[in-house]
Amino acid sequence: MPQEYDLTLWISRYDPDTRRSWVQDYRLQAGRILRFVDIFRKINDEQDPTLAWSSSCEHGQCGTCGMKINGKPLLTCELLVENAVRLFKTQAFTVEPLTIAPVIRDLVINMEEAYARVHSVKPYIIQPAPPHPEGDEYRISPKVLETYVDATRCINCFCCATACVTQKNYLGPNAMLANIVRLMDPRETAKQERMDILYSEQGTPRCRTAQACTFVCPKEIDVAHFIALAKEGRCA
Amino acid sequence: MVAKKLQIDSVLRPEVLIIGAGGAGLRCAAEICERRPGTSILAVTKMYSPQKSHTSTAQGGMAAVDPNDPVDKIIYHMFDTWKGSDCSADQNVIKKVCEPAWEQVLWLERHGMHFSRTQEGRIAKRPFGGHMLNFGKLKACRACYEVDRTGKGIMDTVWAESLKHGVVFLNRTLATELLFRNGRCTGAIVLMEENGKFVAVLAKATVMATGGKTRMYQVSSNCRQNTGDGLALILQAGLPVMDLEAVQFHPTGIVGPGILASEALRGEGGILRNKDGEPFMERYAPTAKDLAPRDLVSRHTMTEIREGRGCIHPDHKLPHVWLDLRHIPEHIHKTRIQEVCGFFRRFVGVDPQTQLCPVTPTAHYQMGGAPTSEFGEVQKDAKEIVHGLYACGEFAAASLHGHNRLGTNSLLELITMGRVVGERVAANLHDAEDPGDVPRDAGQHVFPQFSRYLESCGKERYARIRDELCVLMTKKVGVFRNEKNLAEAIEKLGELKERARHTKLAGTSVIMNQELLHFWELDHLLNVSMVIAKSALARKESRGAHYREDYPERNPEFQYHTLAYMTEYGKVTLSRRPIDMSIFEAGGEHYERFAIIERKY
Ligand SMILES: Cc1cc2nc3c(=O)[nH]c(=O)nc-3n(C[C@H](O)[C@H](O)[C@H](O)COP(=O)(O)OP(=O)(O)OC[C@H]3O[C@@H](n4cnc5c(N)ncnc54)[C@H](O)[C@@H]3O)c2cc1C
Ligand code: SF4
Ligand code: SF4
Ligand code: FES
Numbered sequence: 153m154p155q156e157y158d159l160t161l162w163i164s165r166y167d168p169d170t171r172r173s174w175v176q177d178y179r180l181q182a183g184r185i186l187r188f189v190d191i192f193r194k195i196n197d198e199q200d201p202t203l204a205w206s207s208s209c210e211h212g213q214c215g216t217c218g219m220k221i222n223g224k225p226l227l228t229c230e231l232l233v234e235n236a237v238r239l240f241k242t243q244a245f246t247v248e249p250l251t252i253a254p255v256i257r258d259l260v261i262n263m264e265e266a267y268a269r270v271h272s273v274k275p276y277i278i279q280p281a282p283p284h285p286e287g288d289e290y291r292i293s294p295k296v297l298e299t300y301v302d303a304t305r306c307i308n309c310f311c312c313a314t315a316c317v318t319q320k321n322y323l324g325p326n327a328m329l330a331n332i333v334r335l336m337d338p339r340e341t342a343k344q345e346r347m348d349i350l351y352s353e354q355g356t357p358r359c360r361t362a363q364a365c366t367f368v369c370p371k372e373i374d375v376a377h378f379i380a381l382a383k384e385g386r387c388a
Numbered sequence: 389m390v391a392k393k394l395q396i397d398s399v400l401r402p403e404v405l406i407i408g409a410g411g412a413g414l415r416c417a418a419e420i421c422e423r424r425p426g427t428s429i430l431a432v433t434k435m436y437s438p439q440k441s442h443t444s445t446a447q448g449g450m451a452a453v454d455p456n457d458p459v460d461k462i463i464y465h466m467f468d469t470w471k472g473s474d475c476s477a478d479q480n481v482i483k484k485v486c487e488p489a490w491e492q493v494l495w496l497e498r499h500g501m502h503f504s505r506t507q508e509g510r511i512a513k514r515p516f517g518g519h520m521l522n523f524g525k526l527k528a529c530r531a532c533y534e535v536d537r538t539g540k541g542i543m544d545t546v547w548a549e550s551l552k553h554g555v556v557f558l559n560r561t562l563a564t565e566l567l568f569r570n571g572r573c574t575g576a577i578v579l580m581e582e583n584g585k586f587v588a589v590l591a592k593a594t595v596m597a598t599g600g601k602t603r604m605y606q607v608s609s610n611c612r613q614n615t616g617d618g619l620a621l622i623l624q625a626g627l628p629v630m631d632l633e634a635v636q637f638h639p640t641g642i643v644g645p646g647i648l649a650s651e652a653l654r655g656e657g658g659i660l661r662n663k664d665g666e667p668f669m670e671r672y673a674p675t676a677k678d679l680a681p682r683d684l685v686s687r688h689t690m691t692e693i694r695e696g697r698g699c700i701h702p703d704h705k706l707p708h709v710w711l712d713l714r715h716i717p718e719h720i721h722k723t724r725i726q727e728v729c730g731f732f733r734r735f736v737g738v739d740p741q742t743q744l745c746p747v748t749p750t751a752h753y754q755m756g757g758a759p760t761s762e763f764g765e766v767q768k769d770a771k772e773i774v775h776g777l778y779a780c781g782e783f784a785a786a787s788l789h790g791h792n793r794l795g796t797n798s799l800l801e802l803i804t805m806g807r808v809v810g811e812r813v814a815a816n817l818h819d820a821e822d823p824g825d826v827p828r829d830a831g832q833h834v835f836p837q838f839s840r841y842l843e844s845c846g847k848e849r850y851a852r853i854r855d856e857l858c859v860l861m862t863k864k865v866g867v868f869r870n871e872k873n874l875a876e877a878i879e880k881l882g883e884l885k886e887r888a889r890h891t892k893l894a895g896t897s898v899i900m901n902q903e904l905l906h907f908w909e910l911d912h913l914l915n916v917s918m919v920i921a922k923s924a925l926a927r928k929e930s931r932g933a934h935y936r937e938d939y940p941e942r943n944p945e946f947q948y949h950t951l952a953y954m955t956e957y958g959k960v961t962l963s964r965r966p967i968d969m970s971i972f973e974a975g976g977e978h979y980e981r982f983a984i985i986e987r988k989y
Pocket of ligand 3: 215305306307308309310311312313325326329368369370371372373375
């Protein structure tokens with residue numbers, strides 16, 4: 153495998169000062185194990201310091217760097233050049249922001265709007281169960297925890313929400329998941345309120361079980377499985 | 389384009405301003421809300437969302453002695469922390485953090501954190517480096533954890549609790565200058581990146597919790613945003629910072645990105661090897677070998693590299709040694725170290741089951757920070773506090789860690805000290821002075837600073853200066869230090885600072901201008917680096933993570949905390965704060981363990 157690749161990137165740009173949008177090409181050479189975030193940094197350092205993009209942890213744990221690469225929503229801090237070349241069978245890539253929220257500049261979006269959906273499902277315990285009689289922690293058997301622990305791994309990167317086939321009037325897969333976690337959590341007693349959220353017009357009726365969410369989730373959570381459980385009423 | 393005149397666009401008046409919405413800041417917010425429902429709190433963060441704060445990446449666990457544990461005792465935990473700190477933590481703080489630890493684990497659990505469980509359904513615990521029973525005799529099991537994402541569990545819990553209580557967030561918003569009136573902190577000027585507006589936030593109490601600050605090293609486990617902003621604001625205000633020389637290097641960062649490869653890998657039998665394949669730790673530490681304390685392993689790894697027995701990574705062009713995991717049985721690979729091994733596969737394209745993994749010491753944690761009282765009140769000198777200003781989390785130094793931190797003690801500190809500060813703020817709010825109007829001198833620092841970035845001309849390039857800074861700090865103010873290197877570093881830092889004045893922005897918009905942000909952050913990195921170097925030069929001894937080749941032993945003459953002030957670049961004024969020894973002085977049971985003891989493992 154080559155050590156260096158000649159890459160072409162077509163990056164979506166937007167300038168909030170002039171409200172102009174365009175696609176800009178960048179050509180560069182990059183080592184095989186550079187991540188896409190390293191490439192953006194390289195572009196900033198060597199060609200164009202004005203290109204704006206987002207990241208934070210840069211190892212797949214915070215969900216800040218989601219973008220669409222050749223149409224596929226993914227975490228750009230986890231995508232190595234050589235893997236991208238293998239996956240997409242090309243050395244030319246389109247880079248676009250996730251489509252779940254308005255763009256502020258270039259690849260930076262206004263996540264607040266997207267997060268509002270997660271907030272609306274109340275990702276905390278609404279009404280906690282009374283504490284254990286001995287006054288210490290709740291008892292949750294590993295078997296029970298096992299049934300929903302995967303759903304707790306969601307980092308709200310919104311890749312699933314971008315891929316989801318339902319784009320309108322829907323909470324979206326990750327907000328659904330956040331509600332389902334607490335439905336399955338034995339410490340939550342406000343189950344009826346949670347069911348109401350789940351079956352509301354913006355909830356299960358909007359999911360078309362197409363599994364695009366599961367397919368793109370970088371944390372490999374079977375999102376569609378949890379939503380299907382919820383539809384069948386097997387969550388609480 | 390000529391830059392617009394910068395000014396304060398509007399004023400916000402919450403009762404409490406929290407700068408930094410990570411684990412510490414939001415635990416504090418939750419405490420205030422529980423004690424004083426209805427308090428209006430505004431929390432600002434550099435991130436897209438508070439949930440993205442770096443606390444969410446912590447892996448291993450949070451230390452706490454469970455009162456139901458038949459063998460573990462709080463006094464052991466306190467002793468381990470004291471010993472680990474190389475006798476420079478404050479004993480009043482050790483007590484304040486270790487005693488309520490279990491209660492705070494329960495707080496998290498009752499508020500929805502998904503701790504891993506034992507078969508009986510109780511919170512599970514695992515052993516961790518430096519945590520022992522019986523004053524250093526046997527391994528203790530006191531790290532409570534959520535699989536290998538304990539930090540995420542904590543972050544999600546305190547974030548969701550803050551939402552529940554109606555804390556208001558300003559995301560992608562930078563604190564740029566602290567405001568004072570008659571010596572009392574009355575808030576801060578913040579810059580909202582998405583609209584480029586400077587807003588004065590006036591509050592009765594301001595809590596700083598801006599987290600880690602080690603992005604000035606070439607390889608660092610810290611996130612992109614950890615550029616020492618908080619410390620720079622403190623220095624700018626003429627206030628001191630404490631013990632900045634104490635930077636912890638973790639021995640196994642993945643070469644290049646610096647991602648942490650947990651101690652667990654060596655715990656499961658991983659062996660460090662040099663370029664000739666020699667398991668070099670056997671030579672330096674014949675008994676403990678690869679499981680010697682973090683600072684020792686980091687130093688020996690660097691010695692191998694410096695003496696030419698390291699390798700150069702072909703892609704990252706950085707020196708490293710190897711971590712060998714090939715002999716570890718497949719089932720262990722699959723069940724216990726899967727996630728971390730996944731990092732090697734994903735980020736350096738190496739399969740740890742069949743290939744050697746490239747690792748190098750990574751800057752990980754800074755024990756020092758803004759000096760505070762045991763209640764998290766920011767200090768203006770060794771004795772007096774600044775009214776209205778509080779600090780907690782990795783940003784603060786109370787100090788629990790002295791010159792070396794034990795794994796799992798940081799998450800514990802966020803939660804316990806976050807709570808303590810919340811309690812203090814809530815108690816002080818009812819008769820706290822009103823912040824009044826925007827101070828007349830508001831913007832005296834930030835506007836000239838940003839105007840300078842927007843107007844500066846010159847041929848210097850930001851990226852060059854940033855890279856040179858990282859190389860300099862790694863080579864001369866890194867794992868090993870000596871007088872000559874530190875003096876050279878200080879001189880070079882002065883040059884870099886000067887060069888940074890001659891960089892030109894490609895675009896002068898104030899809206900989401902990433903390059904502008906980088907200029908501002910670079911200034912902070914340079915400022916904090918200067919204080920690290922000067923503090924390290926003055927401490928002519930080795931203590932914890934601060935290692936001086938020319939003074940390799942700990943020296944009782946330096947039995948104090950370093951306080952450093954810097955209002956003009958390079959002009960650092962040093963002073964001291966005594967180390968609290970109240971457990972020892974109280975003379976209770978086992979008090980003799982808290983004397984100035986030898987640090988041997
Ligand atoms: C990879 C890794 C693993 C770790 N594992 C463990 C472990 O297992 N156990 C343990 O005890 N410790 C661990 N630590 C250490 C511990 O996680 C950190 O010390 C801790 O999470 C810091 O929390 P914090 O709340 O102080 O800061 P953070 O969570 O970093 O939050 C800082 C906040 O301040 C904001 N901020 C910063 N600057 C500004 C500004 N200028 N304006 C506005 N907002 C600002 C940020 O946006 C963020 O919201 C680990 C650290 C790392 C990096
Ligand atoms: S399964 Fe439901 S949530 Fe997932 S992509 Fe399809 S419609 Fe969206
Ligand atoms: S479910 Fe997966 S893809 Fe969706 S937000 Fe969570 S982590 Fe991202
Ligand atoms: S930057 Fe955190 S997930 Fe990519």
